[in-house]
Amino acid sequence: MALDEIVDGLSEVSCDVLVIGGGTAGPMAALKAKLKNPKANVVLLEKANVKRSGAISMGMDGLNNAVIPGYATPEQYTKEITIANDGIVDQKAVYKYAQNCYKIIEELDSFGIRFLKNENGDYAVKKVHHIGTYVLPMPNGETVKKALYRQLRRARILISNRYMATRLLKSADGRIAGAVSVNTRTAEMLVIKAKAVILCMGAAGRLGLPTSGYMFGTYENAANSGDGYAMAYHAGAALANLECFQINPLIKDYNGPACAYVAGPFGAYTANNEGSRFIECDYWSGQMMLEFYNELLSGKGPVFLQLKHLHPDTISEIESTLHKVERPTRGLFQQGRGVDYRSESIEMHISEIGFCSGHSASGVFVDDNARTTVPGLYAAGDMASVPHNYMLGAFTNGAVAGVDAMEFADSHDFAEFDATDVAMERDRVMAPTRREDGIPPNQIEYKTRRLVNDYLQPPKVTRKYELGMRRLAEAREDMQERMIARNAHELLRALEVQSIMDCADMAAHASLYREESRWGLYHWRTDFPEKDNENWFCHTLLSKRDGKMTSEKRAVEPYVVPIADDEKDLYDKQRIRASA
Amino acid sequence: MPLASYQTSVPVVVDDAKCIADKGCTVCVDVCPLDVLRISDMTKKAYMAYDECWYCMPCEADCPTGAVTVNIPYLLR
DSSP states (O other): OOTTOOOOOEEEEEEEEEEEOOSSHHHHHHHHHHHHOTTSOEEEEOSSOGGGOSTTTTOOSEESSOOOTTTOOHHHHHHHHHHHTTTOOOHHHHHHHHHHHHHHHHHHHHTTOOOOBOTTSSBOOBOOSSSSOOBEEOTTGGGHHHHHHHHHHHTTOEEETTEEEEEEEEBTTSOEEEEEEEETTTOOEEEEEEEEEEEOOOOBOSSSOOTTOOTTOOSSOTTOBSHHHHHHHHTTOOEEOTTSOBOOEEETTTOSOOOHHHHGGGTOEEEOTTSOBOBSOOSOOHHHHHHHHHHHHTTSOOEEEEOTTSOHHHHHHHHHHHTTSSSTTHHHHHHHHTOOTTTOOEEEEEOOOBBOTTTSSOEEOOOTTOBOSSTTEEEOGGGBSSTTOHHHHHHHHHHHHHHHHHHHHHTOOOOOBOHHHHHHHHHHHHGGGSOSSOBOHHHHHHHHHHHIIIIISSSBOHHHHHHHHHHHHHHHHHHHHHBOOSSHHHHHHHHHHHHHHHHHHHHHHHHHHOOSOBTGGGBOBTTSOSOOHHHHOEEEEEEEETTEEEEEEEEOOOOSSOOOTTTTTGGGOOBOOOOO | OOOOOOOOOOSEEEOTTTOOGGGTOOHHHHHOTTOOEEEOTTTOSEEEOSOOOOOOOHHHHHOTTSOEEEOOOGGGO
C-alpha cells in the first residue's frame, strides 16, 4: 500500500465520557472519570500516541505552581496569580486549584513520580515568583508519561491513538452529543457518541511562526495546533481573554525554555549585553515580557540567561536537568553552537505568539468545575481559561473535569445529534482529498503564520490588524477552495491548518475588541496604550453566534481573596530601577 | 497549479544496521508526536518521511537498539 493511502470509511462507536487529548490533563481526566464510575466506558482519544504526546512528551523538570503547606497558602497563591494577571481572574477556580493541588502532588508521588526533598524529608520548594514560593523540582521528571500510562492501563481506559477530533456534535437543544474524528494514517472517519466530552487538546502553539523559519520549531509541542480552541468555537462555547497572548522568553533559535525556573533558584539570572539585571523577577508574566521586549529593542540587547558566575558543580547539576527532561535536545543544540554554560551566557529571544492558559490566560471559558458554556462539554489544561496553570494545573483541573463529567454522564442519557451534521463534517474533512489540483497545506500554513507574525504580534496596531484580517481572509478562501491533500498525513496537516486559521481569526478579533492595553506585552495596543480599569476591568468572551464571531464583556467574579490597593500593581514594577 | 517537491535535510537519522523494523519493530513510528517516521517499503527500515520535527526525542529515547539519532533541524542549528 502506498504511504498513508486514503481509505474512505465511516464508523460509529459510543461511550459515557469521551476525553479528547492524551497529554497531561487528558490522562488524569480519564483516570478520575473511570475511578468515579468503574462500570462506565471512558475513551481517551489522541491525535498522536498517549505514551509520548503533549507538552510533557519527554517529561517535566518540575512543578512551577505547587502550593505546599508550610511554604505557601491557597490564599497567597490566589493573590499572586490575580496580581500577575492584572486582576482579570475568576478566583474561585484558581483558589480551588490551589486547595486541591497538594493532594494531586501526593497522588503523583504514589504513581512513582518523585519530587525534590531536603535533608529533613520535606519538599524542597524554590522561589521564582515575585511574591511567593511555589517551584518544586522533579528529580525523575522524565518518567511522568510512563507513570501516567501505567495508571491508564491499570484502570482499563480505552485508548484510541492516531485519531484527530475535528468537530463536536450537539443535540438540537444544545447539549453535547459526541465528536467526529479522523484517523491520521488512513483518513477513515469515526463518530463517537458520548454523554459528556472533555477537551484537553493543549495550546494553540502553531499560531505564530518561529524566527528560525522552521514551521515545527515552535515553543509548544508542534502537534498542538489549536484544534481544541477551534472545536470549542464551532460548538458555540465561549472562549475567554484570547487577546492575552502567550509569548515566552526562550533560547534563541532553539525556541525552548532556557530555563530560568530551573537555573534561577541556583543563582542564574536574566541580564542584558552589559551583564546587568534589568528585570526584578524571572517569572513569566506579560509585564516581564514587555521589559524583555523593550531591552531587546533598546540597543542594550542581546538578552542572556547568565550562569557562568556559578560554581562548575552547580552548572553540572543544572545541566543534568536541562539536558535530560522536557526539551533534552537543549544540550545538543548548545554543543552544536559551541556554547559551554561555564564560560558563555545563553542568548535569549522571545517566542512566537500563541494561545495557552498554562502560561497566560487565553482559553476556552470554564468555571471552577471545568464546565464550558455548552452543557456536557468540559475543558482542562493549556486550552481552558484557568490562568497560569502549568502542568500541575492541567493535572488538578483535569481531575476536576473527570469527576464532574462522569457525574454529568451518570445523570444524562445520550443526546441525539443530526445525521446531516456528520455528513456535512465528512464533506468538510475530506474536501482537500477530492481535489485534483491546488495548494498543499504546508504553503497555506506558512503563509497564514507569516501573516500572524507580520500583523498580529504585539505591539498591536489597529491599522495593521485590519490589513492582517484582509490578508487572512484571502488565505482562508484559498484554504477552503483550493487546498489539496494527497494522502492521510497531508490531510492531518490540512485539518490542522484549518484550526490555525480559526485561531488567527480569533486572535485578531479578540485583540481588536479590547480597547485598552493590559497584561504587558501580551495585549499592548498602541492606539489604546493605557490600562483602562473603568471600561475594561472585565473578561472578554468570544463565541460563534449565528455563524458570526462575536465578543462581549463578562464581569470579573467577586474576589474570594481580597487584594489590597497597594498590592494590585506589584507585577507592574518589573524593571529594576537605577540605584541612586 | 502544478506541484514541485524541494529538497530538505531531515533531522532524524536511522542506522539501518541497528534498526530492527524489518523484524516487526515499530516503536519510533508509534511514539512520534508529529507522526513523521515511517517504515520504508524498499529497505524495511525506519526513516523520516516528513520534515516536520519538534526535535523532542521519544524516537531516540525509546528505540530498543539505539538506531535512532535526533539532530537539531538545520534551520535552527
